[in-house]
Amino acid sequence: MTAIDPTAHLTAEQIEELGRELDAIRDEVIAGRGEKDAAYIRKVISAQRKLELVSRGVLLFSIFPPAWLLGTAGLSVAKIMDNMEIGHNILHGQWDWMRDPKIHSTTWEWDHVSPSEQWKHSHNELHHTYTNVIGKDNDLGYGIMRVDEDQKWHPFHLGQPLWNFINACFFEYGIAAYDLELGKNLNKRRRKNPEFRARAKAVGRKIRKQVLKDYVIHPLLSGPSFLPTLGATFTANLVRNLWTHSVIMCGHFPEGVQVFERRSIKGETRGQWYLRQMMGSANISGSKAMHFMTGNLSHQIEHHLFPDLPSNRYAEVAVKVRALFEKYELEYVTGPLPKQVFSAWHKVFRLSLPNKKPKVKTPDREQELVAA
């Protein structure tokens, strides 16, 4: 719905050919999946657990400032690892092929207030199937923000920079509310729906456990360090929330990323689906450490094309995917983290204000294909 459709130069055949080339990349990785990949995820999980143990241990003495600093930093990193490289990717089924029931999308639970089961539905199923389709993909603005010129402006949107900031600080709660589709489910009739109530209960249970652990049990274990430990856990959760929120914003919000209309995905072919993922996602460039700390979501484009490939393979896949972008003359949206974060926030601010309706409307891809 941007003024000019950046894929307009592609014919229907080209799009299907592109799909086949992407399938070939996928098949190659799957055929080569093996021992090394399994060792990788095991190593990451074990490192995360050790880091968390040590950090929590250090925080028992957080009454001493250096211990507080060290423990807080360690716990923040451990929580980020748990959510990003481990939790997000395991829940995508990226490691199901190992047949290890302990590292499996059906059994994994993460350090997050949204229960895995619910998150898998809203994220894996809705967001990944309907990526960037307005009205179908709630990740677009999380239902509280206006993220595209074509969306109707409302005075409520004036506050969206603030909503976005608050959401960033309490991101895990935002996600839990979002997985529950709270906005839509809070009206009287839906609130009573037993299925919704069961899900809300599950979230309540998870929140209780998480809060009890972070803000009661561990501080209590610290005895005289009660308050510093409480502060440390709060800080670690805040750091994790701000970090994941930033990374996630970089995935679909930076300038240059396309959004789509509901009717444009009717009868979508595999090639068209791939193309939408390519145009609807953005990457973050940077070092190996950066890719690791983002859970390889810095390779958001590759992740959206192949959500079930092991995350440690995205870097090698990215080289091939990027070549395809060049071959088909498409823009590969990427940039360093600060630039992408700025770009996303810029959009949030810009669209908090009303804009003129764009003059040139993109023709529907469907109609276009019929014409082609």
Add this chain to the structure above:
Amino acid sequence: MTSTALRSRAWKLLEMVTTPLLPSDYLDLVGPLRAGADLRGRIEAVHPETGDAATIVIRPGRGWRGHTAGQYVRIGVDVDGVRLWRAYSITSPTNRPDGRVTITVKAIEDGKVSNHLVRRAKPGTLIQLDQPAGDFVLPQAKPAKVLYLTAGSGITPVMGMLRDIEFDDVVMVHCAPQPQDVIFRNELHDLVADKKLRLTEVHTDTDGMLDIARLDELVPDWAERETWACGPAGLLDAAEEHWTEHGVQERLHTERFRPSIVVAGDGGEVTFSATGKTVDADGATPLLDIGEEAGVLMPSGCRMGICFGCVTPLKAGAVRDLRTGEITEAEPGVLIQTCVSAAAGPCDIER
């Protein structure tokens, strides 16, 4: 409060400390073989037996309950990163002083696990274990005369018996292609030298397959002996027939390896075992569609293989991944994505 109640209280408290993980997730980092852990074992050594067989020495976790001679154990081994489960007879005696157990594995053609164990397994590797099982065992009361009738790797459970208990009168007839293929040959010959065993080796490459009628000549009193037989199906079928014909079938105990071999085809009869429905499926329609059409409640999501919202246990048979053509065979714990899998022969889906 009793001590168990106290312990379970403490454990609950510990669970609160480690939520959403479990205390065992952390304890496994340091003590994967400790009491109370999921049963595992550590490979301590791999000793070659013949060109294609090796004995694996395993130190079982503290939860190991011990075995009876002749039993097998299911082990889960990671081969190329994928956990695969197989059953192997235990070849060590029940009273081994160091508490280790051994299995002896013969690499079979295209056998993923057997080849891995014989040729690539490294000491130090953790494997998953089940408790030992199987009723191919010796009776409480000692029989006066015993016959062991074995072929190939069928000797393995019998070796566990031979090493465990001495009988006064034991005869063994063992078949293998050539002398160098006889697993445990040196040990067997030592037993013969010590007069603890009478052994007949049948070398099938030169002597041909064992004709069961030849038993009269090899072991004239075979019908009086309590017999344990283990080997390929052909041998066991013949033995069962022979023993029944002579009306002494209650003296024969058999153990069959690899009872079912899945033949992957194109389409087949799909059973939804939880619902009790059976329908015919072609090799191109996703099982998700097949199930829904049959009125089975199938979980689903994206319907295109990306969300993993449709994973379901495959209880039996084989399925083909419609995207890659890859075949997945049923094994305990195997889950498939029904939206991108089609029947590759008859299969059973737990829905």
